[in-house]
Amino acid sequence: MNNWTWDRLRVFDALARTGSVAAAARSLCMTGPAVSQHLRRLEVEVGAALVERAGRGLRLTGAGHVLAGHARTVARAVEHAERDLAGHTGELHGTVRVGAISSAIRGFLLRRVREFTDRYPRVRVSLCDGETVDHLRALHEDGLDVVVAESWHDLPSTISRGADVTRLRTERVRLVLPDGHRLANRDTVRFSELAEEVWTCCPPGSDAHSTLAQLVRRAGAELRVGFPVADHATQLEVVANGLAVACIPEPSLPREPSGVRIVETDPAPLRSIELVTQSKTLPLHVHEFVTSLTGR
Template identity: 45%
Template sequence: MVSWERMRVFDAVARLGSVRAAAEALHVTGPAVSQHLRRLEREVGCALVERDGRGIRLTHAGRVLAASANRMAETAAQADADLAAISGLVAGPLRVGAVASALRSLLPQTLLALTDAHPRLEPEVQDGEASDLLPDLEAGWLDAVVMESWTHAPARVPPGVLTHPLVRENALLAVHDRHPLAHLTEVPLNSLHGLVWASCPAGSDTHQALVELLRRQAVTDVQVRYCVADYSTQLQLVAAGLTAALVPRMAVPAHHPGVRLIPCRPAVTRTICVATAPRSQTPAVQAFIAGMARAAHGMGPGVPGPAEQG
């Protein structure tokens, strides 16, 4: 009979594609993961993984067992949710993934308030892009994902995932205060030819949104030379006169010397929302959504609304 603990580890390895990534997700060491794999292979009597460059690849038997391991993980997550719902207790692990700007501006005050009100709650946070975090939500490794969705490039949400809108805000064009565009009170997007841009790393949702936005405005010479995930660093590059950036209002610090912020025409907006899986509607998750909504409301105009299915 296979061990559930080893199946849980194998599920992480199969889903993430390497021992190292599984170890990081499970907060254990790489040798511990490798030991679980070897013992599981002895239990089932066949090889489950084989080396593939720096990672690993599942054998045919491994792919078959991975499907069962994933179902077991889903069942365990549902059992946790059912028990929490019965007790109504806001306690235990709360595993949250978040985009960096929301993590910096909304998460600290939310989690501080929640842990003050519910001392038995144990939040865990990791940052990343929605495209990387949502698969972990579906697999049951995260309970909630704080993500962004741009009007011109909506986030792709897997079927069945619920989204809870928190706040909608405008993005602003950031240029050096002596830039030729700095005198404008509003900038037409179709006039932004020939600029050098700072944006989040290539492949990220925000990077893709910037390129898509400008191409829709017939701006084809999009030169993203500074790939930096942190908006504050992007603004420092703008203040140095090196680049322009498109920055959500929430990410703008109170003082930004050397930077001129200009509204765009048409307006560019993003929505911050919390994504949850149907099976993760525990009291802890519900308290987290409510706390995030309060934090977002305190930062400016919000757009609370019912949960939407992807």
């Protein structure tokens, strides 16, 4: 028992809440093997099996149910202790767990995180990228404190009504064509003119994919994705090599395009970047981080 660590209990708490190694890893911004290693070590230290296989997920054993309740209690106690200590000493402590889309991380988050940690050196910011739908699930399961999400204006929001949402910015999305494309000299292209094109875009299940599919379908065609790629920089490389076309938000576009032509579309998609937290009183260090991003 003396060998138990907060990290292992924190991982087990996530496993108990999410029901799988993969989901726990997403909520903690860890790898699946790291989660499994924590679990194996904890079972050795406890001297009992804590989980058993149940299809693709995990089911708690009797011992697992007992420990899960205590792990949740410990997790909440640590959160309260960090908040109270910050208020008592006047210095913020703790970890802010942030999930964000990669374009927001590159575009502005890394700079803002550096500024925040320079100001509060005893606060650690854990930042992991991924799809908004996965991050919102982790936020609901208490695996993340803050989500920097994308919200496409042509798609109903997937953000829960029980969350606090602040819009950080709105971005235009533009069409990227290979140099020499039949439409490359146009100022504006209608989606109906792209019916036969092969696309590169974020994978199925993402909001970006769903929005693009809807825009193409409204133009009387079906989206043909030959290169499902989550990263905008890689999408640009696919287009530059003449393999596909893409719709990419302006902040991710190169200042000096090479091998591609950037044009407007009709209609013009819009994407908002939003900061999402649970609707509850946040620990002081998390509240201060949110304030640093939103100014609220």
